[in-house]
Amino acid sequence: MEKxxxxxxxxxxxxxxxxxxxxxxxxxxxxxxxxSALDIKQRQSRTRRETLFLREAKHVGIxxxxxxxxxxxKAEIIMQFIPGRRLKEIIDSDDEDxxxxxxxxxxxxxARLHSSEIIHGDLTxxxxxxxxxxxxxxxFGLSFYSQRLEDRAIDIHLxxxxxxxxxxxxxxxxxxxxxxxxxxxxxESDSLRLLERMKVVEMRGRYKxxx
Numbered sequence: 001m002e003k004x005x006x007x008x009x010x011x012x013x014x015x016x017x018x019x020x021x022x023x024x025x026x027x028x029x030x031x032x033x034x035x036s037a038l039d040i041k042q043r044q045s046r047t048r049r050e051t052l053f054l055r056e057a058k059h060v061g062i063x064x065x066x067x068x069x070x071x072x073x074k075a076e077i078i079m080q081f082i083p084g085r086r087l088k089e090i091i092d093s094d095d096e097d098x099x100x101x102x103x104x105x106x107x108x109x110x111a112r113l114h115s116s117e118i119i120h121g122d123l124t125x126x127x128x129x130x131x132x133x134x135x136x137x138x139x140f141g142l143s144f145y146s147q148r149l150e151d152r153a154i155d156i157h158l159x160x161x162x163x164x165x166x167x168x169x170x171x172x173x174x175x176x177x178x179x180x181x182x183x184x185x186x187x188e189s190d191s192l193r194l195l196e197r198m199k200v201v202e203m204r205g206r207y208k209x210x211x
Contacts, residue, residue: 068080087130122143
């Protein structure tokens with residue numbers, strides 16, 4: 001029996017079965033305020049894009065849900081159900097050392113994406129799931145390709161803002177662990193350049209992409 005897990009601004013998530021497999025069905029919601037043909041085109045485009053990045057991320061060493069089926073016409077993705085706990089829950093309730101271990105892995109994941117010119121676009125502690133002692137990254141609905149340092153800095157800056165809002169007490173330690181993991185993959189030079197650009201983004205006080 002299908003169960004709705006989440007209704008977001010862009011898509012709804014359903015826990016269901018597909019040929020005997022436990023899966024997630026992600027369906028992009030029609031926007032009645034948009035012209036119908038444009039709305040369909042945009043939902044289909046975002047569905048294709050998310051499917052692409054789920055697969056591309058896996059190719060660069062990121063654990064992501066398997067994609068079983070894509071219905072572009074309906075703007076739906078059938079993907080693997082990932083059992084486990086969201087990183088947000090682990091940070092809120094578990095031993096600090098365990099939480100920071102996973103936060104370091106988050107940094108490694110982000111660095112691998114960035115080194116492959118992939119910007120996730122929605123890095124939150126709710127989009128990382130610890131499953132069978134493995135970190136899984138989900139929700140690539142806002143992902144895009146970019147070589148720009150600015151976009152990489154904004155990607156992590158938005159995570160930093162979320163962490164400071166949702167995990168106030170441990171925010172400094174969390175971000176230190178994330179950046180430590182990032183540096184392990186990206187190297188000291190690229191990491192320092194990223195930190196400098198993050199400072200510029202923070203001073204600007206807005207997230208508009210600068211061309």
